[in-house]
Amino acid sequence: MKQNRFGTVSAEDAAAFDRDGVVCLRNVLTPDEIEHLRTAVRKQMDQLGVSATGYDFEALARQVWDTSKPVETGGANRFDMQAMKELVLSDADSRPLLEEGEASEDGLFFYDVAAWKRDTGLREVAFDSILPSIAAELLGANYVNFWEDTTFVKAPHTRQKTAFHQDLAYFQIEGEQCVIVWIPLDPANSENGTMQYVRGSHKWNETYAPNVFVSQTPIASSPEKRCPDIEAYPHKYDIVSFDVQPGDVIIHHVMTVHGAGGNPSDHWRRAVSFRYCGDKIRYRDRMGAIQQVGVTHKLRDGDRLFASDYPMVWPKPWPGLLLADLYQQPETMTGSGD
Ligand SMILES: O=C(O)CCC(=O)C(=O)O
Incomplete structure (x- = not known):
């Protein structure tokens, strides 16, 4: 892998990324850029219950494990969550992935996607900050495409963990020249659910099926194997995490297995995640991958x-x-307007 072509990543950080499949870079985004992202996330969250793509995975998990009630997701219709509930309940190895402690109604694990299509501020960070050149440098890429943004917010007193998973099989891509940039919008640490990465897992030479996030249950249509049960045997794995501040970013390789705790603390843990692909990536309509919203392309494998x-x-x-500015898009079906 080429290193240090543009001076945006030190040789040590590039070497850590190659070796560990994850690296934390400090102070790479400006306070204005963080504010743009917070604004975009606030707009997405304001639409929870109305938008087609915004979900509360904490509420969803409660409904999954409560067999007496159907699943209720408001306006969110991107996934068939009733089918997901049945899938999880039929999985003999599934169990709730919750932090210890009292159940709390305050919890919220907010998930949404594709804010870039309607939010200029988020687009500026995704397209015009230093992040694309960092991605190019870490990937040794000749050019870089933006794949998507995803929002992950854990409110105070959220018990739901993020099940350990590997990203590749969630995406309709072939190849491994892809990074995921996790961007904290609040200080994040082991108290409020900072990310956890299995060091070196990008070199295991395994592709794992996407899971349903609130459980390790693999998505049924994926032909790939189930991700190992990292939550049950954490001591068997070399798990690394980073205490981060807004401005820092954590970048992981698309094959790196990762997850996160819940947020039992009194502090928010808001984050967005950007996915960048290098020139060696090809489109592949992968079985079991999550269908993207609002895409119009006619790409073939x-x-x-x-x-x-x-x-x-x-x-x-x-x-x-x-x-x-170039990528101003017309309003799509993905939810809130600018
Ligand atoms: O923030 C989280 O809890 C999950 C993030 C994640 O899995 C990702 O960015 O790929």
Whole structure:
């Protein structure tokens, strides 16, 4: 892997990423950039209950384990959550993945996607910050496409953990030249559910089926094998986590197995996650992958990600060009407006 081509990543950090499959970079985003992301997340959260794509996984998990009630997701219709409940309950190895302690109604594990399509501020960070060139550097890529953004918010007193998983099989891609940038919008540490990564797992040479996040239950249509039960045997794995502040980012390789605790603390843990693909990635309509919302491309298996759904964010055609402005998109079905 090429290192240090553009001076955005130190040789030590690039080496850590290659070796561990994860690296934490300090102070790479500005306070203004963090504020843009907080604003985008606030707008998504304001639409919870109305938007087609925003879910509360904490509430959902309660409904999954309560066999007396059906699942209720308000306006969110991206996934068939009743079918997901039946899948989890039929899985002999599934169990609630909750932090110890009293049940709390305050908990919220908010999940949403694709804010870039309607939020200029988030787009500026995803396309025009230093992140695309960091991704290019870590991936040794000749160009970089933006795949998607995802929002993960854990309110104070959220018991739901994020089940350990590997990202590749969630995406319709072939190849491993892809990184995920996890961006905390609040201080995050072991008290409020910072991310946990299995060091070196990107080199296990295994592809794992996507799971349903509130349980390790694999998505039924995926042909891949189940992710190991990291939660049950954490001592068997080399798990690394980082205490982070807004401005820091944690970047993991698409094959790195990762998860997160709940947030039993009194402090929010808001985060967004950006996914970047290098030039070796090809499109693949992978069985079991999560269908993206609002995509319009007609890519076929083996195609490069040359479509307006996957903006090329690095290199820029000329310095100073604001890609965020180029990719103004019409309103899509994905929820709140700007
Ligand atoms: O923030 C979380 O709890 C999960 C994040 C994650 O899995 C990701 O960014 O790929």
